[in-house]
Every structure is written in C-alpha cells, then in structure tokens.
Amino acid sequence: MKRILYSQKIAPFIFVLPFVLTLAVFWISPLIKSGIMSTQNILPGVTESVGLKNFQRLFGDRLFYVALGNSIKYMLWTLLLLIPGPLILAVLINSKIGSDKFKAVFKSVLFIPALSSVVVAGVVFRLIFSESSTSLMNQIVAIFGVDPVKWLKNSGTGFFALLTLACWRWTGVNILYFLAGLQAIPQDYYEAADLDGASKWQQFWHVTVPSIKPTIVFVLTISVYGGLAMFLESFMLWGGNNSPQNIGLTIVGYLYRQGIERNNLGYASAVGIILLILVMAINIPQLIATGTFKKEER
Template identity: 70%
Template sequence: MKRMLYSAKAAPYLFVLPFILTFGIFWAYPLVNSVIMSTQDILPGQVTSVGLANYERIVGDRLFWLAMGNSFRYMALTLLILIPLPLALAVLVNSRISSPRLTNIFKSALFVPALTSVVVAGIVFRLMFSETETALMNQILGVFGLEPERWLRNDGTALVALLLLATWRWAGVNMMYFLAGLQSIPEEYYEAAAIDGANAWQRFWHITVPGMKPTIVYVLVISVYGGLAMFLESFMIFGGNNSPQNIGLTIVGYLYRQGIEKNDLGYASAVGVVLLVVILAINLVQLGATGAFKKEATR
C-alpha cells in the first residue's frame, strides 16, 4: 500500500481521484438518473416507464414554451448589459486616470452586491418595486410628476426590475473578470500602438478586445448559463412562483412547479434534460464561433 502511494505512476491518479469522485457523485450520476426519470411516470410508490411521452408532452405544452421564451429574453438582455457595461467599467478602473485609492473603493462597492444573499436582495427589490406610493421607484416617478406604476404586474416593467437586480448583483463580478484579463495584456502593446499614432478607440478595438478574447468567451459562457438558469431572483421578487399571467415564470421555475409543486418528477426531469441540451448547444455553438475549439486543436 505504501509503495503504491509513493509510486510515480499512481500519484497522478490519486491527485485526480477527488475530482473524479465529485464529478461522478454530484454530476454524472444525477444526470444519468434524470435522463432515466424523464422516461418514467413517477408516483409515490409507483414508477411506470412511458418512453418518450414526457418529451412529446413538452412539444404541445404552451406554458413550457412561455417559460422558455421568458428565460431566453432575460438571457439575451443580460448579455447585452452584463458584458459591455462591466468591460467598460474594467477599462475605466484599469486606466491611469483613476487613483489607486478610488479604484479600490470602486471595485469593493461593485463587488459587495455579489456577496449579498439573493433572498435578501430579492426582498429589497420587491419592496423597491411595490405598488404603493411610498415605494422607492414610485417616489422617483413622483418627482417627475408621474403616477405610481404597478411594476410587478406588467410584463415590461417587471422585466426592468429583474434586469436591474441582475445588473446590480453581477456587474461587479464580471468587471473583476475583465479587469484580470486587462492586466494580463502587456503594456508595451499600448505604448507601441500610441507611438504608431493609434487613438484610444483603435487601441481598444485592436489590442484590448483581442487580448481579452478568452475572458470574454468565459464570461459569455457563464452568462448564458446564468440567464437560462435564473430562478431564485424571480421567485423572491414576485414573492413566489406564481407571477401575474406568468410574466416572471422561467424555465427553471417551470421545472420547480412541475417537480416540487405538482410532484410530477418524470415530466420535470424531461424539462431539465431539454434545458441542459439547449444550454450545451448554445455554448458549443458560441465556442465554435469564437474559435475556442480551433485554438485548443492547434496547441
């Protein structure tokens, strides 16, 4: 046994063993089990195989497509906000015009929201966007002479509340990713470009963006997953999983409704498998489009 522990051949396997066990127990096994459950009708004490009936049910399920549309809309809008905005903030923080002390305060102020509980943040935003005249957002409208708004009962205004929560919570995190990527770009590149007469925009487009490509791809991948997997934020803002006319129902919320609230675990598993396939397909397409696989193949 001692000889095996100190063996040069066995050492690599021992080092990767914790990851393999974690991957198998907490990812591979639940995934395989979910795929099996998606082909079953599961009742207390009774499991019946139904083949692809749950997937056929998804095709004609209007509420499933509504939830999927809500999630895709939320994901697309968060991508439009949470990639350009944090990138611009990272460039500003990384510039020489900002003092180190102010930079540290700014970074801390933007990162603190990520440490806040989603439950607490959701309750605070629900109070901010409530229908009463004393709610913060309605007080702001009152300053401009506008009538109070029923924020969480209209599709457009409810989406604004969700997007503001996402921006407040994740802009600082993405800024930190981009800041780390910016600091890995050699300063000599910018100095050489400035000597050649490149302006600030040209330096950003031809040096910063190419140098930040791996970071941008990473943030894009996690943002796609985060957008489609959003659930708790909507649950807390609407005070439950039953928003008016399902305007806040996400695909994960629909999975929760079917699996937990209605105890239809077989159908919920099918919804989860479809969601996993959709997320994988989107990320594989965008990784292929950005050349990530080609880059790995040429190493």
Template identity: 35%
Template structure:
C-alpha cells in the same frame, strides 16, 4: 610488505520485482487518494447519482411515492407541445437579453476605469464585488420593496418628478425589467473583476507599438484590447448565458411560484420546480431539466463560435513592430 585486500564477489544485478514496485507505489499514493476521497464520495452521491437518475426519471411517470411506470419519450413529446414551457423559454430569453448585454458592457467599463491609476482602487473592487456574495433571497425582498407598484422607491421618485408610476411587478414587461435589473446588479461587479484581471495581463508593449503605428484611442481599444481579451470575454459570455438560462431565485422570491401576472416571470427553472416539487411530476420535471441542458449547450456553442477567433491584424502588426524594434 602490504597485502591487497581480497576482491569482493559481486552478485549479478537483477531487475526489481514489478509486483513489489507496484505495491510500493500503491502504498505511497494510497494516503493521497484517501485524503481526497471525501470529495469524490460526496460528488458521487449528491452530484453524479442525481444526474444519472434524472435521465432515468425523464422516461418515467413518477410522483415521488408510488411505483415508476415507463412511458418512453412521452414526456419529451408533451414538452414540444406544452405552451407553458415555451412561454417560460421566451421569458427566459427576454430576461437574458435585457440583462446580459448591459451587464457585460457595464462590467467592461468598470474594469477599464479600475485599471487606471485612481485612488482607493481596492475599496472599489470590494464594493463592486460585494453584490455577488450578498444573499439573493434578502436582496430579492429589498428589490420587491424598491420596485413595488404602490409604495416603491422607484415609483415615488417617478411621481416626484411628475411622471406616471410604472406597474413594475404587475405588468409583463415591468416584471422582466425588474428581474433583469436584479441580475445586472448582482453580476456586474463579478464580471468586472474578471475583466480587470484580463486587462492587467495585456503587455503594455502592444499598446506602445499600436500607438507608434498611428492608432488612436478607439482603434487601440477595439483592435488591441478587445482581441486580446477574447478568451476572457468568451468565458464571461458563456457563464452569463448559462446563469441567465438558469434563473430561479430572483423570480421565485420576488414573484412566488406563479411567476407573477400572466406568468411573465416564469423562467425555465422556475417552471421545472413547479412541475417537480409542486405538481410532483418528477418525470416531466427531469425532461424539462434536460431540455434546459440542451438549450444551454447550444447557446454555449453559438457564443463560442461568435466570440472566439483569431486576433486582429492590428495586434499582429503590433507584435511584429515590437519584435522589429526589440
């Protein structure tokens, strides 16, 4: 006759100690935070601290060596009446207008061509993106030789066909056009690759549905492709605007700290550099930096309002047609 094993006494279950659970969780995640801490330490020292310190400097008068003296809003008041600053603002906006609109148009055209079934697509992608990773200092020197007033290749080509030479680097508009061409050359391929990624993400069913509705090629492009590309276009417009308002390397290397003849190439950042690191007026340089931040923020908001929006009716009809036929 078998005997049943004695029943084990069960201890009542008690909830785990919250303190112990918290300590265990800290031990689990601490190595992860330590692994990424170098980035945050470097950002705090070389990114966050300079930003906060520049705010303080904009209310100070300081040459970088002596004691700081608090001047309140004097730097910003002088900024509003500084003719050289407003000249740099005008130069920056003109260069931005001359470069951004053609650049984005060429980028969209290149992306559309690369989106077709053509040979050597990968080679063309690398070729168009290469200028973006090329040293801008080296290319500014090359452009200085190409657009030189006396022995430049562009003027040599113009005189060879019987046209007059253009003072590219000694006239106000010649300087602005030269800088704009440099910007177009550098960033067209970069934006084209971004547009290409956006084109490849558009479902082909939308194009089929639009064609069924009788849309021609132009209607398909402007009422299907462009609305579907609105987020990509918005991104490129905002980044191009911020980059255009922050031009420094191109005019500084091409023309020097003076900005060329009549300061025609004096951009906002170049003027800020001159005030802070040539005139050693760090307070006024910080005020210019924050004025640039405000201008860039305003233009980013304007671009957001102009470019963003709901899709076109053709897209919605195409979607409905697709669903109906599905």
C-alpha cells in the same frame, strides 16, 4: 504507497481522482438518473415507464413555451448588459485616469451586492418596485409627474425590475473577471501601439479585446448558463413562483412547479433535460466559433 505517489505515470491520475469522483457523483450520476426519470411517470410508490410521452406533452404545453421565452429573453438582455458594460468599466478602472483610492472604493462598492443573499436582495427589490406610492421607484417617477406604477404586475415593468436586480448583483463580479484579464496584458503592447499612432479606441479594439478573449468567452459561457438557469431572483421578486400572468416564470421555475409543487418528477426531469440540451446547444457552438477547442500551434 510512496512509490505509487512518486510514479510519473500513476501520480497524475491520483491527483485528478477527487475531481473525477466529484464529477461522477454530483453531475454524471444525477444526469443519468434524470434522463431515466424523464421517460417515467413517477407517483408515490409507483413508477411507470412511459417512453417519450413526457417530451411529447412538454412540446405541446403552452406554459412551457412561455417559460422558455422568458428565460431566453432574460439571457439575451443580461448578455447585452452584463458583458459590454462591465468590460468598459473594467477598462476605465484599469486605466491611469482617476485616483487609485477612488478606484478601490468603486470596485468594493460594486462587488458588495454579490456578497449579499439573493433572498434578501429579492425582498428588498420587491419593496423598491412595490406598487405603493411610497416605494422608491414610484417616488422617483413621481418627480416627473408620473402616477404610481404597478411595476411587478405588468410584463415590461416586471422584466425591467428583474434586469435591474441582475445588473445590481452581477456587474461587480464581471468587472473583477475582466480586471483579472486586463492586468495580465503586458504594458509593452500598448506602448508599441501608441508608437504606431493607434488611438485609444484602436488600442482597445485591436489590443485589449484580443488579449482578454479567453476572459470574454468565460464570462459569456457562464452568463448563458446563468441566464437560462435563473430562478431564485424571480421567485423572491414576486414572492413565489406564481407571478401575474406568468410574466416571471422561467424554465427552472416551470421545472420547480412541476416537480416540487405538483410532485410530477418524471415530467420535471424532461424539462431539466431540455434545459441542459438548450444550454449545450448555445454554448458549444459559441465555444467552437471563438476557437476555444482549437489546439495551439507549436
């Protein structure tokens, strides 16, 4: 056994084996099973093969397109809000401006929301955006002479509440990602740019951004998946999976409705396969476009 572990040919495979087994058991196997189930009509005690009928039904379902549109809109807005904003804040925190104690407190305060439960956060934000005149948001708009708003019953205001929850929860996490990338940039780069007469903006655009490109690509990739796979935030904000006129219904919420609430596992599996294809169709091209898959020249 000792001889096998110390073998330069065999040892690497042994150390990689736990990851391969985990990937096979918890990702590849469920994916294959879900693919098979998507071609079946599954009822209690009865499983019937239906070919591609679940997908045909899916593409003719108006509610699916509502859920798809909500998820894509949420993903795009979170990309716009949760990448540039945290990046700028991370640059300011990493700069020499301000005291270190204030920066440490600021980072801690921003990261605390990520440690809280989504369930608790959803309930709290449901109260904040309540239609009651005593809710926090209605007290704020009342200062400007606006009547109480039914925040979670209108499409625009409901989506605003959902984005507010997302920003509150994930801004601090993305700041830490960007800070890790910024602190790995050698200070010599900035000193050389300063000697060449580069402005702060030029240093940011030509030194900072290219240097933390891997971090930006990572945050972009997980944000695309997180935006399309969002479910629990919406579920808790509206106190269930039945928001008014489905304004908070997402793809995963639609999957949950079909698979859990209506016990239609075959149809729900088809929704899951479409979600996977959509995530891959967005992330793979952007990873290729950003040069992630290119081999480094030696």
